[in-house]
Amino acid sequence: MDIKDRASNILGSMPSYSDEALKGALLKLDVQKSEAEAWLEAPGPRPYYRKLLYADEQVELLVMNWADIECAPHDHGDSTGWIQVLSGATRHTVFKVKKGHLPEALFTEIKKEGVLLYAPQHGVHKMGREGTDPLITLHLYSPPIRGMKVYxxxxxxxxxxxxxxxxxxxxxxxxxxxxxRLKHFH
Structure with missing residues (x-):
């Protein structure tokens, strides 16, 4: 059964969309790097190429492969979700945000293949490829992302x-x- 069929079976009948239920569904999908690669294209001038694998009113599942460019700091609007590193390593920076001000970096960490990252509602972060190995990530959000804020x-x-x-x-x-328009923190 391919990714899209598994996603339809697992994500299409979730009894709950809590953080833990989303994490469990992502792990149950058990997506392998080799099957994710079939859906990907070169990112071109962008930080990543993304492909929507499944979406309904409650959830969306995307796979992304990354160029050697970090994405901009951003939130996921009113959505929460999980990001799974399928291949390579990511440089992940989490920001503190004060309304009307520029986000301020709190910390940066390197997350390797197999790790799950939590993306809280209105949490601001940025990601990029660490090293030279290809970075492929799988993203599951609920509800589907609308109103994403990019900084x-x-x-x-x-x-x-x-x-x-x-x-x-x-x-x-x-x-x-x-x-x-935003102000500097200080």
Missing amino acids: DLKKCAACIVSSDCGAWWPEETRQKIKEI
Whole structure:
């Protein structure tokens, strides 16, 4: 049974969408690097290429492969979820956010193949490939991400982006739902 069939069976009939239920579902999917690679394309000029594998009203499952560029600091709107490192290692930075201010980095850690990262509602983070091995990640969010906020630390701004934009500053005007000016923390 391929990823999409397993996702439909497991994610399509979840009795709960709690953090623990999402984590359990992601582990039960047991996605292997080799089967994830079949869905991926080169990221091009972006930090990553993403492919939606499953979505319904309650959850979405995406697989991503990463270029040698970090994504921008971002949150996942009102969604929570889990990120599984299927291959390689990621440099993961978590930020503290004070309303109306630029996010401030709290810590950076290296997470290797097999690790699960929790993505809390409105939590701000950024990721990037660590080292030269290909980085492939699997992402499960509930509800599907809407209203993701992406930060540009140089511009002192944030932008709520459309759901077809990833964790980077949108290049197309239609992808900018709302732009927000921010202040430095100090």
